[in-house]
Amino acid sequence: MKGLRRPDAATRLRHMHDRLARAYGPQGWWPARNTFEVILGAYLTQNTAWKAVELSLDNLRNAGALTLDALRSVALEDLQRLIRPSGFCTRKAPALKAFITMLDTEFAGSLCALAATPTQPLRRRLLALPGVGPETADSILLYALKHPVPVADEYLRRIAERHRLLTPAPEHNRKSYESLVQLTRDAFASDAAEHLVPIFNEFHALVVAVGKAHCRKTADCTSCPLAGDLRYVSA
Ligand code: SF4
Incomplete structure (x- = not known):
């Protein structure tokens, strides 16, 4: 023109x-109930629709495993079974376990301590985790941890x-x-x-x-x- x-x-x-x-x-947004559910959802929604994520969240809720404490103790095989509706469960379950290990070893198990980390070092740390690409990292930063990242x-x-x-x-x-x-x-x-x-x-x-x-x-x-x-x- x-x-x-x-x-x-x-x-x-x-x-x-x-x-x-x-x-x-x-x-x-975001269609989840608390910070930890948002983080879970950010992992589970990779390459799948939110409806499938809801099925996995329902499974976790029904198994009493929809909390940080519960996921610490749930066996990897059980976690894979519970999140199977979201697909890629053999990749997503270990990735979720790796997130919790990082949280416990580097942030005293505290989501508040994680959220209090400056944005850029925190983004780099999340990106270094297995199964976390930039969209997942930024979804966690923005929707769960309230950092100003698009x-x-x-x-x-x-x-x-x-x-x-x-x-x-x-x-x-x-x-x-x-x-x-x-x-x-x-x-x-x-x-x-x-x-x-x-x-x-x-x-x-x-x-x-x-x-x-x-x-x-x-x-x-x-x-x-x-x-x-x-x-x-x-x-
Ligand atoms: S956003 Fe997509 S559908 Fe809407 S006007 Fe642009 S190209 Fe068309």
């Missing part, structure tokens, strides 16, 4: 957030690609994940630091909402709240 002045990508992403917030309203999931990657927010288009790798995180940080750079936890929380939830409603494998742009931004794609 000739003559159309295109705002920078961070400004566009901020406007996209504003449009989604107007269209969908408050999202009220979560860049597959839906955001897809939207960024379709709206050409990043050049080259984001791929499925660590570098592109970090580019999306930085773009999201830039989009909210003018917001006060103390507001960033609820903002990033809500933004991720809104991205998931539009991803599920419209930006699926085949895009349904017709009534999507973000369709207006597409005019910049060919500008």
